[in-house]
Amino acid sequence: MTTFIQTQPIPAQPNPKKEELSLPRRYGKMLLGTPTNVFITVGCVVILWLVVPPLFRWLFSEAVWAGTPEECRQAAGACWPFIQEKFRFFIYGMYPLDERWRATLAIVILFGITGIAMVPRFWGKGLVLTWLAAIVGVFWLLLGGFGLPPVRTEMIGGLPLTLLLSLTVLPLGFPVGLLLALGRRSEFRLFRWISIAIIEAFRGSPLVATLFIASVMLPFFLPEGMTLPKLMRALAAFLIVAAAYIAEALRGGFQVVPEGQAEAAFSIGMKRWQILFLITLPQVIRHSIPGLVTIVVLFFKDTSLIIVIGMSDFLAAIQLASRDPAWIGFTVEGYVFAAAFYFTFCYVLSLYALRLERRRQNH
Amino acid sequence: MLSTLQSASRRAALLLTVAVGSCLAASSIANAGTTLDAVKERGVLKCGTSIDVPGFGYPDSDGVLHGMDVDYCKAVAAAVLGDATKVDFIPLTTQTRFPALQSGEVDVLFRQVTTTFTRDTSLGFLSGPYTVIDGQGMMVPKSLGVTKATELNGATVCVTPGSNSELNIGDFFRAHNMEFTSIAMDSFDDMRRAFFSGRCDVFTSDRTYLGSIRVLSKNPDDFVVLNDVIAKSPLAPVVRQGDDEWYNIIRWVVYAPMIAEEVGVTSENVDEMLASSSSPRVQRLLGKQEGLAKGLGLSDDWAYNIVKMVGNYAELYDQNLGMKSAIKLDRGANNLYLNGGLLYPPPFL
Known part of the structure; x- marks a missing residue:
């Protein structure tokens, strides 16, 4: 025998109607609706009241906009002439004066290739090749040789160095990371162990330590007379650490792609590399982009x-x-400037990642 | 955050340096008499220096390096290669400077290195003559009316906890049976603010650093760096052991600007002096006596090149640390013995 708790369907209710409040009343309710909200709002206002006016005074009204260091020291606010005077140093560092056009060009190329790579329409083999060409070109421009006067790696600094290190890490670390990710999924125990060891060692140790070992210890292990420029040593350290992180990002992507796809492809006679490059990897990359x-x-x-x-x-x-x-x-003025710069760059990238995420969900 | 990072890595680096250094010292890389040849063959001197120390090695707005250590690097290039611009400056931190010298990445280290017993004996290094005689000093507000460190009884001192300078200042006050209150600060930036806002009477650090901090106040003339030195910190170039010829060159490159000041030769009057001075001391220094520099492995005009291209010691000091620089540090101990200082270069005979 079946027992019913309720024999009749519940009559349909109208949609819970959203309260139509005027804008000021809506915000009033949000900010002061409950005692807790009143408390939080008042607290925030007090904090803002304490922080914003002095900050505004320091940043703007009491700041020095043009003048000498002496005038700056007398003023209570920020010293913006410092940024103005040192701006070219932030950008070029100690790069030789006569060769600065090369650094400028390198910055333009690196920003340009990043911009292009962000447009999904350009994704493909062509982009990978262009990016590799751009990296080779930027290295040639910055370091010289092959017709350009050579510049020592120690003299490369400022913005080109930041861009070079961060924007070459992904394309160069990607193949290594992919190998590690595949190794970690491999059926051969040796490959798996080696991959896991590399990934966990570099993800688990501080980047500073890796950098330090690459910079200080490596020269002792190289054969006598062979020196590797510090830039290359640093790049190698960043590369291996980035590869370890990339491997983990890709592993996540691999786990999303159903096993059945590969099995189906195998059953119609596709080779393993075909399955990887034609079926699995494109989906893995799409899932790993964020x-x-x-x-x-x-x-x-x-x-x-x-x-x-x-x-x-x-x-x-x-x-x-x-x-x-x-x-x-x-220094404080410098750090404010640096914070603004890093924030802008990273925020743009985050917005971009967010957009990609939405795009993927729509697919 | 960066400073804690740096201090952590500094500790690690010190361990590394000592470990690797003692291995190297034991095996002692055999490079006797080869550094000079290597530099000449390369055509450029690889000089380890700092790029972040005001007055010793720092870049200007165009990214060109200046400073006392930088100028001494140039002096070595002028003496050895006849061209003060033939220097590759290798920027080194306090953590990387010793490994860089040990591994042969640099030919010589001019990087604010304090000569100590351990560095000379366990790292496989030799220290040259002092380029700058620094030391831990004290800065006080003029309004305190103090002229000597021994008048500081009852003073409040800003210190960084656990540092050598904290130990030194404690020892100094106890040794003179004086009372003091210490306020511990985490960083030099905090110390600076506390000192200038009047929270402490005494700011203690290396005297050259005190000089560069003093100019940060709104009224630098309200503060004075006392002449007392409570801990020694003589700064000198460092080379690897086992190459006596190169060590000799570095030693005499340090002396040459001092001797030039002693005999009154400057970068401006050096040509005039070379042509017309009848003083045998000037003539010997500037290379009129042929073959004198043969034993050093250099051409006779080596000292002339140093003075002409870089300057004499007074010029070096004034433009980097002294009155013509923003640091405005007194000559003090870094004056010739003739003027009551400690610079006593050997006779150029």
């Missing part, structure tokens, strides 16, 4: 860690600029 963009953002900021091995990227250039005795001590 994670990969996160890695770019991460490494864009982490490049500043090379300061510990004595190289000066964008952030370090800002610190160095305040070591000039004439302009000593205006």
Whole structure:
């Protein structure tokens, strides 16, 4: 026997109607609707009241907009002439004066290729080749040789170094990361163990330590007479760490693609590499893109860690600029400027990742 | 965050340096007499220096390096290669400087290195003559009316906890039976603000650093760096052991600007002096006596090149640390013995 709790269907209810409130009343309810909200609102207003006016005074009304360091020291606000005076140093670092057009061109190329790579329409083999060509071109421009006067890697600093390190890490680390990701999924125990060891070792140890080992210890292990420029050593360290992170991002992507697809392809006689490159990988990459963009953002900021091995990227250039005795001590202004710059770049990338995510959901 | 990172990595680096250094010192890379040849063959000097220390090695707005250590690198290039611009400056941090010298990445280290017993004996290094005689000093507000460190009884001192300078200042006050209150600060930036806002009476650090901090105040003239030195910090170039010829060159490159100042030769009057001075000391220094520099492995005009291209010691000091620089540090101990300082270059005979 069947028992019913209710024999009749519940009559349909109208949609819960949204309260139509005028804008001020809606916000009034949001901010002051309950005692808790009143408390939070008042607290926030007090904090803003304490923070914003002094900040505004420091940033704008009491700041010095043009003048000498001496005038800056007398003022209570920020010293913007410092940024103006040192701007070219932030950008170029200690790059030789006569060769700066090369650094400018390198910046343009690196920004350009990043911009192009962000447009889904251009995704494909062509983009990979263009990107590799751009990296080779940028290295040639910055380092010289082959017709251009050579520039020592120690002299490369400022913005080109930051861009070079962060924007080459993804395309160069990607193949290595892919190998590691495949290795980790491999049926051969040896491959799997090696891959897991590499991934976990580099993800689990501080980037600073890896950088330090690459910079300080590596020269002792190289054969006598062979020196690897510091830039290359740093790049190698970033590359292997990035590859470890990329491998994990890709592993996530691999797990999303159903096993059945590969089995189906196998049953119609496709080779393993065909299955990988034609069926699995395209989907894996599409699923991993948000994670990969996160890695770019991460490494864009982490490049500043090379300061510990004595190289000066964008952030370090800002610190160095305040070591000039004439302009000593205006570090805060420099950091505000750096924060604005890094925020802009990373925020644009995050927005982009968000858009990609939506795009993927629509598919 | 960066400073904690740096101090952590500094500790790691020190361990690394000592470990690797003692291995290398034991095996002692045999490179006797080869550094000079290597530099000449390369045509450029690889000089380890700092790029972040005001007055010693720092870039200007165009990214060109200046400073006392930088100028001494140029002096070596001028002496050895006859061209002060033939220097590859290798920027080194306090963590990377010793491994860089040990591994042969640099020919010589001019990087604010304090000569100590351990560095000379366990890292496989030799220290040259002092380029700058620095030391831990004290800065006080003039309004305190203090002229000597021994008048500081009862003073409030800003210190960084656990640092050598904290130990030194504690020892100094106790040794003179004086009372003091110490306020611990995490960073030099905090210390600077606390000092300038009047929270402490004494700011203690290396005297050259005090000089560069003093100019940060709104009224630098309200503060004074006392002449007392409570801990020694003589700064000198460093080379690898086992190459006596190169060590000799570095030693005499350090002395040459001092001797030039002693005999009154400057970068401006050096040509005039070379042509017309009848003083045998000037003539010997500037290379009129042929073959004198043969034992050094250099051409006779080596010292002339240094003075002409870089300057004498007074010029070096004034433009980098002294009155013509923004740091405005007194000559103090870094004056010639003739003027009551400690610079006593050997006779150029």
